[in-house]
Amino acid sequence: MANFTKSKNWACFKYTFRYFLRMRLDDLRFFTRVAALGSLSAAGKEIGLSPSASSSRLTALEKAVGAQLFARTTRSTVLTEAGQVLLESATAALERMDAGLSLLEAGTEKPRGLLKISCNMFFGRAHILPYLREFMALYPDIRYELSFTDRMVDIVEEGYDLAFRAAPLPDSTLKARKLGANQRVLCASPDYLSRKGVPRTPADLVNHDCIGLTRIPVWYFDGPKGEIAHQVTPLISGDSGDYSYDAAIHGLGIAVKSGAHVWQDLREGRLIAVMPDFPVARTGAIWAVSPPGSFTPPKTSALGDFLIKKYGRPAYWELNLPQLYADHAKILDRMGIGA
Known part of the structure; x- marks a missing residue:
């Protein structure tokens, strides 16, 4: 015993x-x-x-x-x-x-628990935080951990439930929901264009102050005869989409920007889209990406569903590029510099 x-x-x-x-x-x-x-x-x-x-x-x-x-x-x-x-x-x-x-x-x-989210700074500030209070009221049992970074995190290794990405998606097993198109445009402030003139072709960019991103050394444009690659020699370069936005707004140069980032500035004339005959190539979409598997936690699905309803179809930031170029040509004409 x-x-x-x-x-x-x-x-x-x-x-x-x-x-x-x-x-x-x-x-x-x-x-x-x-x-x-x-x-x-x-x-x-x-x-x-x-x-x-x-x-x-x-x-x-x-x-x-x-x-x-x-x-x-x-x-x-x-x-x-x-x-x-x-x-x-x-x-x-x-x-x-x-x-x-x-x-x-x-x-x-019922959606509950910790919801760990990654997105870049501009998207979080412009398209997530403004709606988060309403979502929190709908789902009081969810807690949040937000990481605002331009780095493309490994959502599986780093334990994220959801990541918002504006970059093209690599082949992977990750689950992805398209939130909206994300055209990119070459743009500058009216002040910059009044001082430096308006580029009409990619070849003209050698005479302009380009605002570069260290991770994107080449700008691609769709021309009448196909895609054109322009090796950027930036006057100013950095590693943040926010920096390039601020630099363009303050008239420091010309930049390629995401439509989801600058849509309001384009519509209200704070930034002007240029080179309508050579639109930026390789544009993509905004995606909500979650880990692989047959089961998606309710907290993750709930936020994705909620934001899709808020963004609309098409998403409110999507650009009608022909109309945008036409409107901006009129602005440039009024400024006396023409497109």
Whole structure:
């Protein structure tokens, strides 16, 4: 008895581990009901088993754990010492399992938990934060961790639930939802264009102050005869989309910018789109990207659904480029510099 009691903790682990490897959860519940009722037939009757089927089920469980769990006679079914050990372990395990399943069930019905998000600074400030308060009111059980960075994070390795990307998506197993088109335009402030003139072809850019991004050394344009690659020699260069936006707004030069970033500035004339005959090539879309797998957590789906409704179809930042170029040509004409 002393030796058995001394090894009780190990036995609990051994029996429970063997069970979870070899048996079904329902069999463990059946075992606990036999112990509670003190009757094999009564426990079997609760779940519609005949006496012979109940006996076979218990025998299979005893074989799986490698120990006799009950001392059975025609009048009684009493736990053995091994059965008592397994009962204590099984009861605790089932309680934890039931609690976990309850939380999981609740989580699949209602968005909750920590939502870890990555996006670049401009998109977060312009297209996520303005709507987050309303979303928070709808889903009070969600908490948030926001990372605003131009770096393309590894959402699986770094544990993100959702990333918003304006770059073309590489081939991957990541799940992606398109939020809207994202045309890019070559643009500058009216002040800059009044001082430096208006470029009409990519070749003209050698005479202009280009605002560069270190990670994008080449600008691509669609010309009448196909794509044109222009190697940028920037007057000023940096690693942030926000820097290039501020530089363009303040008249420091000419830049290629995302429509989702500068749509309001273009519509209100703070930035002017130029070179309509050579639009920026290789434009893409804004994507909401989440980890691979057949199951998407409700918190992730909820935010994606919510933002798509807010952005509309087409998204409010999408540009009608022919109309935009025509409107901006009129602005340049009024300035006396022409397109």
